[in-house]
Amino acid sequence: MSAPLMQVRDLTMDFAGLRALSSVDFDVAEGRITGIIGPNGAGKTTLFNLIAGRFRPTRGHIRFADCEIAGLRPNAICRMGISRTYQTVRPFPGLSVLDNVRVALLYGRRAGALSHAEIEHEVLETLDFVHLRPLADRLAERLIPLERKRLELARALATGPRLILLDELIAGLTPTETLEMMETIRAINERGITVLLIEHVMKAVMGLSHHVVVLHHGEKIAEGDPAAVAQHPDVIQAYLGARL
């Protein structure tokens, strides 16, 4: 296997005395889907916020495509090729669906590389991919929750990412919507985009991921292929509690 796209080493984050992440190490293989699981409060979203540059880590390294990115500004990290969705969706409410996606093309990794016509073409193509093209002119605040999730996905894709961070994209969807979203995530991965996802829906995370990392109380307690991780005694204990 080739060198990993991203290497996380000794990553530690303290919030005023609370250790949210403690010396976490793992690799994200290029072109694969890596899942992050763990009970509530395990530090999963903190991990995403560190990768995306929202927080500066207390200690540790994040190497992405052979560059140290820990502590860079979020906009710089976006330009290097990492984009994200949010656990609670955050489209720009007062902007149209079109403008929500357009800004990602104008300022993301491909900023300055595309002509005006190429940008408009890409915007529509991306909206097609998430089935939002008929709603292109609608304000984002008027979308229903599933459409907002799709819009977030479109916006993240439009930056032209090498790595996409998906934070509980499936949580809250109906079973049919879940299957559809899983197909979409696979399709994104088949375009050559590396995926790192946080998910609580076990069926989804186990079905999608090539590799799973388990966090518990800010520490990595297991990693490996999904089937092996599911059998790991520490993981079972973290989720179900100790055997009496």
Add this chain to the structure above:
Amino acid sequence: MKRAHALLLLLVVLLLAIPAAPIESRTYVLQVLTFMFVSVVLAQSYDIVGGQMGYVNLGHITFFAVGAYAFGILFNLNMGLLASLALGTAVVVVFAALISYPFFRLRGAYFSLAAFGLVKLMEQLTINLGWLTGGSNGLKVTPGNRVLAMYYASLGVVAAVVVASWLIERSRLGLALKTIREDEEVAEDFGVPTFRVKAQALILSAVFPAIIGGLYTWYINFIDPNQVYGLSVALTPVAMAMLGGSGVLVGPVLGAVFLYLMQELIYTQTAHLHGAMMGLVIVLVGLFMPGGLVRLGPVARVLRRLGLTVEEA
């Protein structure tokens, strides 16, 4: 569509022709319109930061005031009109760039309060640097009758600020400003270099008040701190933009025209309680037209026909 454009053209021709019109008290009409243009420039330029970017800049008037003083000082050094205007504007641009970093570390109400504090800070500074500014005695410049020239010059600045706002709104920068207004953290996550973009917006919004500030000094020959930093001077452009329709192109223009003419009417046609009546007008418009004048049905329809999109109220 075509009729609407013809209407716009007619308005421009009318404004250009007014000085040649055979009307009584021509100078008075020109003065009223000139001061109205000054208000329009202040309100419309405020809205680049206040409306498009969503940062309520209560210190916007400092750009006008610093521009007015810088012009006066330079003009008194016997620099020509254009040189003084250009250099005075450059001073304001540097000033805006310098304050953008510390002020844009703040958001929301904290930004607005700090910006308002800047008005008082600059006022005190102007009073205390008497050797430069004339202190509380004010600053005189070589007098002259500049009514007609000022009318056209300020009309020109109005045109410039409207066109500039329109261009910004349609540009890549304009979209970035809107994303900052909507959710600044997300904007940054999606590649928008927020500090740089905010600084650019502040500098752009400072250029026009700087120019009109210089022209203002040139026109009325005398300024003092209260005249350019006073409370009503500082906050009126913000009220005008909000009542007209903040964040919508030409909203601030309408607000400025409406409030300025209202003020002129109240002060010339009634005997008492001018300030109270003005306050009442602002309160009533705010209460009954929360989206501003531009979102009023008939006004919105006309604007849409002019190709200026205004969403339904």
